[in-house]
Amino acid sequence: MIVRFGLLGAGRIGKVHAKAVTANPKARLVAVADAMPQAAADLAGQYGAEVRTIEAIEAAADIDAVIICTPTDTHADLIERFARAGKAIFCEKPIDLDVERVKACLKVVDAEGATLMVGFNRRFDPHFQAVKAAIAEGQIGAVEMVTIVSRDPGAPPADYVKRSGGIFRDMTIHDLDMARFLLGEEIDTVSAQASVLVDKAIGAAGDYDSASLMLFTASGKHATISNSRRATYGYDQRIEVHGSRGAVAAENQRPVSIEIASASGYTRPPLHDFFMTRYTEAYAREISAFIDCVESKSPASPSGADGLIAVALADAALKSVEEGRAVKVSEITGPLADKSVFQGR
Amino acid sequence: MIVRFGLLGAGRIGKVHAKAVTANPKARLVAVADAMPQAAADLAGQYGAEVRTIEAIEAAADIDAVIICTPTDTHADLIERFARAGKAIFCEKPIDLDVERVKACLKVVDAEGATLMVGFNRRFDPHFQAVKAAIAEGQIGAVEMVTIVSRDPGAPPADYVKRSGGIFRDMTIHDLDMARFLLGEEIDTVSAQASVLVDKAIGAAGDYDSASLMLFTASGKHATISNSRRATYGYDQRIEVHGSRGAVAAENQRPVSIEIASASGYTRPPLHDFFMTRYTEAYAREISAFIDCVESKSPASPSGADGLIAVALADAALKSVEEGRAVKVSEITGPLADKSVFQGR
Amino acid sequence: MIVRFGLLGAGRIGKVHAKAVTANPKARLVAVADAMPQAAADLAGQYGAEVRTIEAIEAAADIDAVIICTPTDTHADLIERFARAGKAIFCEKPIDLDVERVKACLKVVDAEGATLMVGFNRRFDPHFQAVKAAIAEGQIGAVEMVTIVSRDPGAPPADYVKRSGGIFRDMTIHDLDMARFLLGEEIDTVSAQASVLVDKAIGAAGDYDSASLMLFTASGKHATISNSRRATYGYDQRIEVHGSRGAVAAENQRPVSIEIASASGYTRPPLHDFFMTRYTEAYAREISAFIDCVESKSPASPSGADGLIAVALADAALKSVEEGRAVKVSEITGPLADKSVFQGR
Amino acid sequence: MIVRFGLLGAGRIGKVHAKAVTANPKARLVAVADAMPQAAADLAGQYGAEVRTIEAIEAAADIDAVIICTPTDTHADLIERFARAGKAIFCEKPIDLDVERVKACLKVVDAEGATLMVGFNRRFDPHFQAVKAAIAEGQIGAVEMVTIVSRDPGAPPADYVKRSGGIFRDMTIHDLDMARFLLGEEIDTVSAQASVLVDKAIGAAGDYDSASLMLFTASGKHATISNSRRATYGYDQRIEVHGSRGAVAAENQRPVSIEIASASGYTRPPLHDFFMTRYTEAYAREISAFIDCVESKSPASPSGADGLIAVALADAALKSVEEGRAVKVSEITGPLADKSVFQGR
Structure with missing residues (x-):
């Protein structure tokens, strides 16, 4: 099986994950989204991926999983959206700075039966x-x-x-x-x-x-x-x-x-x-x-x-x-x- | 100058100091006191020193300094006695387990102008x-x-x-x-x-x-x-x-x-x-x-x-x-x- | 520029080079040759390359360089063939066990103006x-x-x-x-x-x-x-x-x-x-x-x-x-x- | 038993041995000899030993062993003399620069049944x-x-x-x-x-x-x-x-x-x-x-x-x-x- 990835966020840590995904024989980087179009285009271009909007990735049939590397205050919302969209989710730490928000988010993940891994890389x-x-x-x-x-x-x-x-x-x-x-x-x-x-x-x-x-x-x-x-x-x-x-x-x-x-x-x-x-x-x-x-x-x-x-x-x-x-x-x-x-x- | 030592306490740490004193060309171990006469005799014998009582060491003209290695609850009393006797004092830590007792002891040391070093060997x-x-x-x-x-x-x-x-x-x-x-x-x-x-x-x-x-x-x-x-x-x-x-x-x-x-x-x-x-x-x-x-x-x-x-x-x-x-x-x-x-x- | 590689020899060291080539963004592994067809097929398959004969690689317009990992006694001959074929050559050590044969081989390389690197990896x-x-x-x-x-x-x-x-x-x-x-x-x-x-x-x-x-x-x-x-x-x-x-x-x-x-x-x-x-x-x-x-x-x-x-x-x-x-x-x-x-x- | 030592040679390595001897509870440094009277006096004085001539050490009843730290060309002669004098001998390396001279010296040692240790300190x-x-x-x-x-x-x-x-x-x-x-x-x-x-x-x-x-x-x-x-x-x-x-x-x-x-x-x-x-x-x-x-x-x-x-x-x-x-x-x-x-x- 090849896992097809959408990458949300093309900043410093997004680049780290893009490299790890493309070097993995069991993964493919399909799409990159970023609020800065040039950043998304540069990273996508480097690895032969497409630039897409978050909405497009959400709706895409050719995406199995997303990596969330956007700013922290968007993590919980994105986790919930992609849990509902049936994608597997890898999210950079922290899920949110507010414990109650994290709890609410995890309830959605749980309800949707989504796969969620949090990025404690060490x-x-x-x-x-x-x-x-x-x-x-x-x-x-x-x-x-x-x-x-x-x-x-x-x-x-x-x-x-x-x-x-x-x-x-x-x-x-x-x-x-x-x-x-x-x-x-x-x-x-x-x-x-x-x-x-x-x-x-x-x-x-x-x-x-x-x-x-x-x-x-x-x-x-x-x-x-x-x-x-x-x-x-x-x-x-x-x-x-x-x-x-x-x-x-x-x-x-x-x-x-x-x-x-x-x-x-x-x-x-x-x-x-x-x-x-x-x-x-x-x-x-x-x-x-x-x-x-x-x-x-x-x-x-x-x-x-x-x-x-x-x-x-x-x-x-x-x-x-x-x-x-x-x-x-x-x-x-x-x-x-x-x-x-x-x-x- | 050769500093002439009386050692109070011939236990484990007393032996350590006896060795250090006798190996030092500027020191001489003159007397050893211990509540256990055999312990005092053994250690004194090993280094050619005499066995004496604490009182004798206090009064001795041929002793410049004492090393206090007796049980902790005797430290403060002995420091005060030897400060009054005009001897330089090296005392194993702690001076006492009670802060107020330590303070009182240090007042005596201060009043007598005695030299007091505390044994923080490290x-x-x-x-x-x-x-x-x-x-x-x-x-x-x-x-x-x-x-x-x-x-x-x-x-x-x-x-x-x-x-x-x-x-x-x-x-x-x-x-x-x-x-x-x-x-x-x-x-x-x-x-x-x-x-x-x-x-x-x-x-x-x-x-x-x-x-x-x-x-x-x-x-x-x-x-x-x-x-x-x-x-x-x-x-x-x-x-x-x-x-x-x-x-x-x-x-x-x-x-x-x-x-x-x-x-x-x-x-x-x-x-x-x-x-x-x-x-x-x-x-x-x-x-x-x-x-x-x-x-x-x-x-x-x-x-x-x-x-x-x-x-x-x-x-x-x-x-x-x-x-x-x-x-x-x-x-x-x-x-x-x-x-x-x-x-x- | 992307350098397009033919790999000669799919044994232990051939696999090492195949991995290095395919991980390099400036290189592409185009073809693999080996006397054992199954070995060639396995390695080529792993990295999406073709199986070709040595002759086909020699004649190929889509190959810029070869990596020679065949048995030692074939190195000098292959170097000469690919030098004449105008390919850049990377050859595992040694060129040959016989110094005179090495000298003769290097004359051909020199005459053809070929690029030859010898595999002293350390x-x-x-x-x-x-x-x-x-x-x-x-x-x-x-x-x-x-x-x-x-x-x-x-x-x-x-x-x-x-x-x-x-x-x-x-x-x-x-x-x-x-x-x-x-x-x-x-x-x-x-x-x-x-x-x-x-x-x-x-x-x-x-x-x-x-x-x-x-x-x-x-x-x-x-x-x-x-x-x-x-x-x-x-x-x-x-x-x-x-x-x-x-x-x-x-x-x-x-x-x-x-x-x-x-x-x-x-x-x-x-x-x-x-x-x-x-x-x-x-x-x-x-x-x-x-x-x-x-x-x-x-x-x-x-x-x-x-x-x-x-x-x-x-x-x-x-x-x-x-x-x-x-x-x-x-x-x-x-x-x-x-x-x-x-x-x- | 206390081994009583005569030290021959008060130079750099002689000082090293003097220190080792005097720090050893089973040894006593009795006498020091050196061609330079002041060197002998300084070293002897530091450790409470006497200055003596080599001849006096050879004849002394209160010397059990010698340490030879004199120049190399005197080693073999001194070994022979002190072997004959019945002293145990510690000699700095080398015994002699000439293999034949060493052999001759060892014959004397052997004939006298003397104890000879050579100073390979490492x-x-x-x-x-x-x-x-x-x-x-x-x-x-x-x-x-x-x-x-x-x-x-x-x-x-x-x-x-x-x-x-x-x-x-x-x-x-x-x-x-x-x-x-x-x-x-x-x-x-x-x-x-x-x-x-x-x-x-x-x-x-x-x-x-x-x-x-x-x-x-x-x-x-x-x-x-x-x-x-x-x-x-x-x-x-x-x-x-x-x-x-x-x-x-x-x-x-x-x-x-x-x-x-x-x-x-x-x-x-x-x-x-x-x-x-x-x-x-x-x-x-x-x-x-x-x-x-x-x-x-x-x-x-x-x-x-x-x-x-x-x-x-x-x-x-x-x-x-x-x-x-x-x-x-x-x-x-x-x-x-x-x-x-x-x-x-």
Whole structure:
């Protein structure tokens, strides 16, 4: 089976997915839509796809699935439209910045029986998958403490920050999902502290650029997250899991593995410059996993529920910063009907 | 000048100091006291020192300085006695488990003009000193985030735990001091979460064996600490400092640096088995620094004030766990007269 | 421009090139030929190419270039045929096992003005290219000593060994080319020692499975090569260059960069399992470089002359083993008309 | 038992041994002799020893053992004198630059039944000992290929070079001994190439500063050695052993294990600056092993025979450079009566 794709949004992340789709022998990029006609035409032209409107993609018989890479505030609406149109949906995170809107959206997805995968690409990174596999094989015993260091190479412009929902919903959300993925148990409370150390314009926009988080599960497992919007040494992406019988860690990645020795020491090059080069393989595997879901009609993972919880964790972090206390996730989500979000993994 | 030492306490840490003193060409171990006469005799005999009572050491004309390695609940009393006796004092951490008792003790030290160094040995580790030096040289710019991972190879017996004052005052206290040392700014709030994952007997004794901490300064700098009482892979002691222009990290240490490759992978040996082997060089340098203080009559560092603040930070951590909120250090200490504890470093 | 390719040979290395060609946006795989019709059909089918005979490819107007992956004893004949047919030629190493046959072949290439690139894929590995770049930028000063460790994960079957021309012409040839590439000066003498330590069947077939080589240039630069046909820990591929101002090294590569810590130590996974996974990126860059040559009609590098010298170095190594002495390369090649094989790099 | 030492020679290496002896609880430094009275007085004074003449040490009843650190051309004579005087002897390498003189000296040692240990300190390095232990435990199967990289941080003055016997007898001799130690089988042939790349004055003095060696055993095991007199990045001391079931390597050592990350990459400090700091622990263990020999009256290892063979290997290397061929060690030594130099290890 070949899965025929429509791509909604031809921006930075849209290009990443277009490349992953066209390199996959089980996928075909049929159409690209974008509010900027030139952007759509350029990307479509590069890969021999057509430019179409969103409406046309919605109605098309030759489209099996869509990839939603449009601005965040359009995600939930588009998910609902394409769920109703009977297309399989891959949506970039977050589903929405508002937890209630996410819940409403997921009800539609559920009612329509649509396939929805949320774009937590890092779960598909081969190194992080190897960490997860080591845990699953029992190599470190019971998971006890997850440590995530996640730092961007440079801060985004302050007006991006405004639209993004802030550092927790935009950046930390990936780490929150990764922490859940690795803990293997729902997070009960979130404690966070945040400050502006990198760029005052970010503070002026009402956001933070430096944050620390502690996550705690009901059984007493820990996770910590360290975020900064600026690491001069490159895109710093490390995870480490300590367990009852050992520990497993994924090291940082760099484009080339050389070391130069001189009178001033031994130097290896900086890390990857950002997610497009760091997670190239993760994006390819992510689309491949989505295609497998579409083909096998099996539940997608990460699911809509994963997307919901990640947003709730981000909200809990923000509330913790504001109130100087540990915030229960259930304060944000209310009681969740489906507790079994870890099923199937 | 040769500094002539009396050693109070011939237990595990007493032996470590006896070795450091006798290997130092500027020091001489004159006398050993211990409540267990045989322990005192064995250690004194090994290094050609005499067995004496504490009273005799207090009165001795041939003793310039004492090293206090007795049980914690005797520290403050002994510091006061030897301050009055005109001896220079090196005291193992903590000064006391009670902040008010520490304050009272430090008043006596101050009134007597005594030299008092508190045993935060890790400040003298060559690798950590190199981290500190890199910061001082401006190699990473302004310090923003300190990350400390500190895990013991195995849990202590539950009845040790009871006497010790709990994980924060016994184990984390070293990391709290290191965080202050590296942040270069006083800690304003402490958030902590803790659980019992390693040994239920520790829980039954009212303590925790797994803890995470977030520290925050007035200017918005962060530090995180990850503690566990059990790391199967050895004594895990890592520090990392992220700054505006870069980062610096001290790697874990192992007894031998070999790597064995086979069909199952590339394996390096486990880490050091505990602090006696991991911090051998730190203990030697610590005593050497103390001797320099005695010789030059300059203020000791880490000082009594450093010892006080470390205990207060540990108390704040415990309070944070109990109350589920960020605790201000000033809630514990009250207003501190001397804010300038970072002077001289 | 799109370069249209005919692929001669659908075996293991043919598949590697088919993948690289079809993934390259500037290339198209038009036809596949193989003595085994089913092999040709399978590979052609996978990538939407046609099955054709060699004769048909030779005569085809819709083929710009060929990739020769047939058995070694057909390389020189095919190069000559396709040079005469006006096609650009990429040929797997070696051109021929006989230096005189190589020379004769290169005369035809030269007379026809054909583009010929020889498949020393490692020159295109991003890590090794970064080593070369560091040298070119003067980061290690003048090159003095090149150290190459190159070990296969497992020994080939003895009857492959017979056809291959022996370890020096089959395996070491890559390292000899790499040594030349990095030394930046022609090799003057070769000393080698070799033995059978891995598989007696290899010895029975008249070959060796373990070899050491020392190379020496006229100006006194050194290179050493260590080869084994069996490394239990994976495909061991390291290079290191020591110079007057420093050194540069390329580390081994593994599929995932994780480390698992336990009571038995810290373990990273084995290396890549062989060249197909280790040099995936190198093969892609190699074809890309070849396409650039075809497009720009510039001289190919590695050239036919590079292929000739590599075979001569392998012959010199064998002669050194047989005679227990340092062998001058000129004993094998005779005087070379074109000394300037390093030009253009 | 306390072994009472006389130290002959108060130069650079004499100081290293004085420190190791005085730090060892089973040893006492009784007397120091040196042709320069002030040097002897300074070193003796530092450790509370006496200055004596060689004759006085020879005759002394309160001296059990001597450490010979005088110039090389006095070693053999002094060994003979102290063997006859009934003292245990530790002698710095080499015993003599002339193989025949070494043989004659060892006959005297043998006739007197004296204990003689030769100072191949690297055998006592904890990291290299761990490599040896891994081999002995069968972790890498049968040893097949030993790779030694050994580079000094800077070239010695040309007039030192003249006295030293040249690079092979002065510097490579350590690596030759290490290769034998790790191969576990006698070396049959030596091939070497050498050049002057670092300092022309060394060439003018008739020596080389850059050398490569290949060693070969009768059963076909390989060793390679890479030597340079100048490594800007510090004292480069690596060994690696490849075997039938795996490989083991000892990494380079540096004074502190930190890493600084910045926009220009990840930098670790240079290596140790030379053997005094790199091999501090090896020197301590070496003296400790010698004391054990004296105490237990067991044969010393490395023995006089080890010293003899190392010199012969160095001679073979020089001959190989001069004659451009693989040189059999037996060409240098003649038939050796005692083939069992590997016994007891």
